Structures are given as structure tokens and as C-alpha cells.
Amino acid sequence: MAMKAFDYFKPKDISEAMALKADKKESFFLAGGTDLFVKMKNGALTAQTVIDIGELDSLGGIHEDEREMIIGAACKVSEIEKSDHIRGKYAALAGAAHSLGSLQVRNLATIGGNICNASPSADLLPALLVLNAKMEIIGPRGIRLVPAEEFFVGPGATILERGELLKSIRIPLLSREKAATVYLKHTLKRSMDIAAVGVAILVEDKEVVNNCRIALGAVGPTPFRVYEAEKHLLDKKLNGEVIAQAALLCKEACKPIDDVRTTAAYRKTIVEVLAKRGLEKIAGEQGGRLDGASH
Ligand SMILES: Cc1cc2nc3c(=O)[nH]c(=O)nc-3n(C[C@H](O)[C@H](O)[C@H](O)COP(=O)(O)OP(=O)(O)OC[C@H]3O[C@@H](n4cnc5c(N)ncnc54)[C@H](O)[C@@H]3O)c2cc1C
Structure with missing residues (x-):
């Protein structure tokens, strides 16, 4: 199907982008x-106007202040994947970025696009949930800050209101010594496939867990936290029995659907496998070092 013609604007700053958005009907960032x-090409969406925010300086970059790391919404997925800082401290996010599409896709794709598109299988979302991103x-x-967990309301649906733009993603600082994070993705094809299941985990103080967050992707209408499993892990040492029970709780917490790609039962089984594998990976790390992510 050929793409319908549309008007293209490249604003010089956020104010101009917002003004265009307010002014133009059926406009999309x-x-x-x-x-x-x-x-647009497959007809799922018709845009009369496209407002290119991809190269706005004020939406780019990765930096940190004394409280949080701030990632501009137009930051490329490949920048996140390659950032030494993110790889060192927020490995689940770097790993999720690395697992997304191909290098060519990652060089174009942005974190803001992954978030605002709000696909249930989007790779960055479970990682952002466990990192308590805002x-x-x-x-x-004006400006508002919304926790990642409240941002997604259904497949392709977010709390963004008409005219609103995602400016940045703010992630509270993590202790490099105490925290370990991981993102594991299961795909049905060997290369460049969207997640059939995605599991992100954060554990602080694995000797006696004092904080833990687990989020699942592609097994519900939005990515979500598994509070039952997190509660189970609190104040415990990560041993085989504790991990197995937490993984089972993850399996029980998700209600995936059968679809053209795979069955709900298969997804549930994979959730348990990945949750177990992720927790074992964290338990096996030396001295609380943050871990990378893998498929
Ligand atoms: C071949 C291929 C493979 C892929 N593989 C994966 C994969 O493995 N995992 C995965 O998660 N995704 C995958 N994707 C999907 C896609 O690459 C990602 O979701 C990407 O991060 C989207 O970012 P973008 O900058 O291209 O968004 P765009 O396409 O530019 O925008 C997506 C949506 O978000 C809106 N938007 C973008 N930025 C903002 C903002 N700052 N504020 C408000 N609204 C905004 C746009 O208006 C649009 O509705 C794949 C895509 C392709 C084509």
C-alpha cells in the first residue's frame, strides 16, 4: 500500500513543535x-501533518544530576545501548535497547517513540518500570511527571493528552554496588523479532533482598509489575527455592492471550523460565555488580 501524501514540518524548538501540534489537524510527532x-504505510494511521522532533537538541542527550539520570525523549536506542554509563548502572535498559530490532532500526528508533507507541511487547518498557522511571x-x-507504571493504559494507548509531548525520561539513581538489573527477552525467531515475552528484574542487596522489582512485557495489554513475586523475595537470600517460587508467582500473575504468534500457555511457561533465569543471573553475579542483559 502506498503512503498517502502528508505535510512535513521541522520545528526549531519545542515551543514551535507544540504550536504546530495545536494548529494542525491529524498531526503526529x-x-x-x-x-x-x-x-502510515499500512493504513493503520492517517496523518495529514508530521512534525519532526527527532533532532531537537532539547529532546536529546543522556545526563545525570545528583538525584536522577535524564534521558531526552529523542535519544536514539543505539545511544542508550552504547552508553557506558547506562551499561554500567542501568544494565536492564542497555540490554533492552540492545535487543531491539536491528542496528539500522536502533540508529533511527528513539526511546520516546518506543514509549509513546506503547506496544505491549516494546522492549524498553519493562526495564523502565523496574527502574521506577518517570x-x-x-x-x-505545563509540565507534569508521570510514573512509568501509570503511563500505559492499553495496547498503543497512553495517558498522553492531545497536544502533549514526552520531553524526557527520569530515572532515580541506583547504587552501583548494591543494585543489579537484567532484561531477558524471548523471541520466536532467531534474529530481529519482537518479544514473545520480556522480563526485567531489579534486585538490591541480593544477600538479603531489601528491594526488588519485576516487570513483564508482551503478556498483557500493557507492561506490568509483579508485586506478588517482589513481596516474596523481600528479606530473603536468593537461593534456588526462593527463586523458583518467585518465578512461579510471575507465571501465575500473567494473563497473556493466544495470538497469531504463539499461545498463552507457551508465554506463561516462558515467563517462568525467564524470571528464574534472570534471578539466577543476578544471584550469581560477583559483589553486586550490575549485569547485562541477553536474549
Ligand atoms: C524492522 C523493525 C523492527 C523492530 N523491532 C522492535 C523490537 O525488537 N522491539 C521493540 O520494542 N520495537 C521494535 N520496533 C518498533 C520501533 O522501532 C520502536 O518502537 C521505536 O523505539 C519507535 O521509536 P521511533 O523514534 O521510531 O518512533 P516514531 O515511529 O517516530 O513514533 C512512534 C509514535 O510515538 C509518537 N512519539 C514519538 N516521540 C514522541 C514524543 N517525544 N512525544 C510524544 N509522542 C511521540 C509518534 O507520534 C508516534 O505515534 C521495530 C520496528 C521495525 C520497523
Whole structure:
């Protein structure tokens, strides 16, 4: 199917982007275009106007202050994957970025696009949930900060209101010594496939767990935390029995659907396998070092 013609604007700053969004009917922000153009091409979405925010300086970059790491919404997935800082401290996010699409896709795709497209299988979302990320949103009524967990409301649906733009993603600082994070992804094809299941885990103080967050992707309408499993792990040492029970709780907590790609039963089994594998990986790490992520 050929893509319908559309107007293209490249604003010089956020204010101009917001003004265009308010002014133009059926307008969409364009970051990397790896979701937007696919939808426009296959007719899932009609845009009369596309507002290119992908190269706005104020939406780019990765930096840290004394409280949090701030990632600009237009930061490329490949920048996140390659950032030494993110690889060292927020390995689940670096790993999730590395697992997304191909190098060519990652060089175009942005973190903001992955978030705002809100696919249930989007790789960065479970990692952002366990990192307690907050979304900085700018809109006609000012700026608001929304926890990642409250941002997603259904497949492809977020709390973003008309005219609002995701400006940055704010992640509280983690202790490099105490915290370990991991993202594990199961795909049905060997290369470049979206997640059939994604599992992100954060554990602080694995000797006696004093904080733990687990989030699942692709097994519900939105990514979600598994509070039952997190509660089970609190104040315990990560041994085989504790890990097996937590993994079972993850399996029981998810209600995936059968779809063209695979069955609900298969996804549930994989959730248990990945949760167990992720916790074992963290338990096996030396001295609380943060771990990378793998498929
Ligand atoms: C071949 C291929 C393979 C892929 N593989 C994967 C994969 O393995 N895992 C995965 O998770 N995804 C995958 N994707 C999907 C896609 O690459 C990601 O979701 C990507 O992060 C989207 O970012 P983008 O910058 O291209 O978004 P765009 O396509 O530019 O935008 C996506 C949506 O978000 C909106 N938007 C973008 N930025 C903002 C903002 N700052 N504020 C408000 N709204 C905004 C746009 O208006 C649009 O509706 C794949 C895509 C392709 C084409």
C-alpha cells in the first residue's frame, strides 16, 4: 500500500513543535519514524501533518544530576545501548535497547517513540518500570511527571493528552554496588523479532533482598509489575527455592492471550523460565555488580 501524501514540518524548538501540534489537524510527532511510518504505510494511521522532533537538541542527550539520570525523549536506542554509563548502572535498559530490532532500526528508533507507541511487547518498557522511571510530559497546560507504571493504559494507548509531548525520561539513581538489573527477552525467531515475552528484574542487596522489582512485557495489554513475586523475595537470600517460587508467582500473575504468534500457555511457561533465569543471573553475579542483559 502506498503512503498517502502528508505535510512535513521541522520545528526549531519545542515551543514551535507544540504550536504546530495545536494548529494542525491529524498531526503526529515524528521521532525516528520506525513505528509511525510503518503505520502510515499500512493504513493503520492517517496523518495529514508530521512534525519532526527527532533532532531537537532539547529532546536529546543522556545526563545525570545528583538525584536522577535524564534521558531526552529523542535519544536514539543505539545511544542508550552504547552508553557506558547506562551499561554500567542501568544494565536492564542497555540490554533492552540492545535487543531491539536491528542496528539500522536502533540508529533511527528513539526511546520516546518506543514509549509513546506503547506496544505491549516494546522492549524498553519493562526495564523502565523496574527502574521506577518517570515520564516528563510537556503540554498546553505545563509540565507534569508521570510514573512509568501509570503511563500505559492499553495496547498503543497512553495517558498522553492531545497536544502533549514526552520531553524526557527520569530515572532515580541506583547504587552501583548494591543494585543489579537484567532484561531477558524471548523471541520466536532467531534474529530481529519482537518479544514473545520480556522480563526485567531489579534486585538490591541480593544477600538479603531489601528491594526488588519485576516487570513483564508482551503478556498483557500493557507492561506490568509483579508485586506478588517482589513481596516474596523481600528479606530473603536468593537461593534456588526462593527463586523458583518467585518465578512461579510471575507465571501465575500473567494473563497473556493466544495470538497469531504463539499461545498463552507457551508465554506463561516462558515467563517462568525467564524470571528464574534472570534471578539466577543476578544471584550469581560477583559483589553486586550490575549485569547485562541477553536474549
Ligand atoms: C524492522 C523493525 C523492527 C523492530 N523491532 C522492535 C523490537 O525488537 N522491539 C521493540 O520494542 N520495537 C521494535 N520496533 C518498533 C520501533 O522501532 C520502536 O518502537 C521505536 O523505539 C519507535 O521509536 P521511533 O523514534 O521510531 O518512533 P516514531 O515511529 O517516530 O513514533 C512512534 C509514535 O510515538 C509518537 N512519539 C514519538 N516521540 C514522541 C514524543 N517525544 N512525544 C510524544 N509522542 C511521540 C509518534 O507520534 C508516534 O505515534 C521495530 C520496528 C521495525 C520497523
